[in-house]
Amino acid sequence: MRLRALLDTDALGLKLLGGEEELDRTVRGVMTTDLRDPSRYLSGGELVLTGLAWRHDAEDSEPFVRILVQQGVTALAAGEAELGDVPGDLVTACARHRLPLFAVHESVAFATITEHVVRQVSGERAGDLAAVVDRHRRMMTSGPAGGGPDVVLDLLGSDLDLRAWVLAPTGRLIAGSKAAGPALPAETCARLAAEHLAATRTGRRAPHRVLLGGTAYSLFPIRSTGRSPQTARDARETLLSDWLLAVEADAGDWAEERLDLLHGVTQLIAVERDRRDAARTVRRRLAQEVLELVQTGAAPAEIAARLRVAAPVLLPGLGAAPHWQVIVARVDWDGDEIESGPVAQALLEEILVDPLAAGPEHSDRIAVAHTGDEAIALVPLPAVATEHDGSETGVLADVLLESVRDPLTAGLDGDGHLTLGVSAAVHSADGLRGALEEARHARRVAAARPGRVCAAGHQELASHVLLLPFVPDDVRRAFTARLLDPLRDYDRRHRAELIPTLEAFLDCDGSWTRCAGRLHLHVNTLRYRVGRIEQLTGRDLSRLEDKLDFFLALRMS
Numbered sequence: 374m375r376l377r378a379l380l381d382t383d384a385l386g387l388k389l390l391g392g393e394e395e396l397d398r399t400v401r402g403v404m405t406t407d408l409r410d411p412s413r414y415l416s417g418g419e420l421v422l423t424g425l426a427w428r429h430d431a432e433d434s435e436p437f438v439r440i441l442v443q444q445g446v447t448a449l450a451a452g453e454a455e456l457g458d459v460p461g462d463l464v465t466a467c468a469r470h471r472l473p474l475f476a477v478h479e480s481v482a483f484a485t486i487t488e489h490v491v492r493q494v495s496g497e498r499a500g501d502l503a504a505v506v507d508r509h510r511r512m513m514t515s516g517p518a519g520g521g522p523d524v525v526l527d528l529l530g531s532d533l534d535l536r537a538w539v540l541a542p543t544g545r546l547i548a549g550s551k552a553a554g555p556a557l558p559a560e561t562c563a564r565l566a567a568e569h570l571a572a573t574r575t576g577r578r579a580p581h582r583v584l585l586g587g588t589a590y591s592l593f594p595i596r597s598t599g600r601s602p603q604t605a606r607d608a609r610e611t612l613l614s615d616w617l618l619a620v621e622a623d624a625g626d627w628a629e630e631r632l633d634l635l636h637g638v639t640q641l642i643a644v645e646r647d648r649r650d651a652a653r654t655v656r657r658r659l660a661q662e663v664l665e666l667v668q669t670g671a672a673p674a675e676i677a678a679r680l681r682v683a684a685p686v687l688l689p690g691l692g693a694a695p696h697w698q699v700i701v702a703r704v705d706w707d708g709d710e711i712e713s714g715p716v717a718q719a720l721l722e723e724i725l726v727d728p729l730a731a732g733p734e735h736s737d738r739i740a741v742a743h744t745g746d747e748a749i750a751l752v753p754l755p756a757v758a759t760e761h762d763g764s765e766t767g768v769l770a771d772v773l774l775e776s777v778r779d780p781l782t783a784g785l786d787g788d789g790h791l792t793l794g795v796s797a798a799v800h801s802a803d804g805l806r807g808a809l810e811e812a813r814h815a816r817r818v819a820a821a822r823p824g825r826v827c828a829a830g831h832q833e834l835a836s837h838v839l840l841l842p843f844v845p846d847d848v849r850r851a852f853t854a855r856l857l858d859p860l861r862d863y864d865r866r867h868r869a870e871l872i873p874t875l876e877a878f879l880d881c882d883g884s885w886t887r888c889a890g891r892l893h894l895h896v897n898t899l900r901y902r903v904g905r906i907e908q909l910t911g912r913d914l915s916r917l918e919d920k921l922d923f924f925l926a927l928r929m930s
Contacts, residue, residue: 375400376447376473377397379475380396386477386481392467403419403420405647407654410437412444413610415441420450421446421450422450422452422483434460435462438467441472449474450474450476451474452477459476491637491641527551535620537618537620538557539595540618543724543780544564545726545777557619564583565583566780568581568583570780570784574612580593580624591622591625593620593639595642595646596615596639596643609711609789610711613719614716614720655686656741659679659683659686660741660750663679663751664744696753696800697752697753697805698795699799700750702747702792703746703816704789704791705820713746714746718748752768769830770794777826790825793828793829794812794817794828795829796808811831812831815830849929852926857872859909869902874888879920883914
């Protein structure tokens with residue numbers, strides 16, 4: 374559709390502030406944002422709607438407009454509800470970059486414009502889509518919170534007799550229609566999420582059709598960014614953060630109009646997703662402020678003051694500042710430079726939710742910031758439990774990924790890695806810097822382990838194993854080759870089993886009798902093998918230093 378058609382639609386309440394000569398531009402999608410830099414969510418051709426929350430002073434308009442133009446945005450529409458008239462500096466910046474600018478009257482909801490564009494872009498080829506959109510518009514504008522994804526799913530059930538659910542990429546159930554009956558079992562949700570992520574990784578065109586237990590499901594991505602697989606710079610940038618719509622039906626024989634209907638519905642649900650993300654803005658900002666204070670070495674009193682501000686937001690009604698834990702997450706892709714910080718941030722927010730907690734508004738006690746490719750969560754603990762041995766508990770690394778490991782492994786399969794590190798609970802601002810470093814060290818320990826999805830906790834840091842992930846790869850290779858390659862070569866030529874003998878000897882703390890018994894060898898045979906190890910390597914296994922070198926070499930190999 375063209376911009377001129379939007380301007381001619383009185384119900385949208387749009388007033389042209391600049392760009393009259395550009396009204397024949399085509400609109401291919403719509404996006405609502407209040408981010409200072411929404412570039413990663415833009416693919417070109419969008420009408421961008423903004424409430425201007427990103428603008429703090431006049432200097433902010435020029436870089437914001439420049440980013441939109443660089444991403445190929447068709448036009449910008451600014452709401453008047455927050456600031457009244459659209460600021461002159463924004464009008465000037467749009468005129469300078471030839472970006473059409475509209476003002477949206479305060480009485481018109483962005484949801485109304487979004488749904489109008491969705492309906493027009495899809496060509497109004499499905500009458501039932503128009504009915505769903507119209508009814509959903511009334512639901513969304515009837516109250517400040519809209520109706521959530523459940524409203525759209527209920528309309529699918531009542532109008533089209535389709536059972537449907539919205540799932541997070543971790544497999545957590547976010548919403549389901551009343552017509553869908555009992556909630557999907559957690560195992561089914563996890564398998565559907567895994568199938569969806571695996572299919573997306575292979576580049577298969579949506580919807581993805583899956584057969585589980587004799588039931589057919591069709592899986593549609595819910596992309597709040599407005600991207601399609603054809604226009605995304607790299608699908609991995611949003612792979613682990615996009616929701617999905619699971620419909621109990623085989624879409625393989627659906628008419629094109631019906632597929633358009635479901636794609637339109639995913640855009641409506643994305644509006645609710647964007648509302649949820651907007652609600653996270655305050656918590657993310659709090660986390661970012663605390664993180665910056667901690668990393669720049671601010672005084673504990675200053676950090677404590679910021680934590681006192683954060684505590685009531687994250688734990689309403691709490692009288693005093695709680696204990697805190699720090700969790701660090703990182704997503705790495707083999708051999709590619711992909712901006713993964715925002716994905717790690719959204720993913721960590723989802724991982725920290727109780728997997729049995731349904732609903733889109735679930736992260737009101739979680740504050741996650743991101744810096745570079747690293748996401749950092751500030752988790753408040755209202756009361757830290759104590760085990761019988763005196764150790765404190767909170768978020769535990771070994772159970773954190775238990776329910777989400779399979780879906781995320783499917784999404785990362787081939788070239789991706791998710792690693793998390795969890796700190797101990799700290800009781801004051803003084804301990805946050807140490808907790809951050811502790812969580813980062815734990816994440817590096819997790820990164821040294823095999824597997825696509827790994828986590829490590831602070832309990833694992835009181836060990837020599839902590840040192841191993843920080844040894845450079847080339848040093849590791851040289852060290853292990855110097856000690857172990859002569860033994861491997863000898864084993865290969867003579868089948869002498871010197872490496873297994875060395876491992877058993879060290880495991881038995883150098884006890885000849887226990888080691889010979891474990892290997893079912895005569896002690897003299899064991900002495901011969903150990904002598905051969907010493908001869909080939911020039912080391913003495915009676916010396917502690919040489920024993921330790923062999924031990925570390927075996928661990929790093």
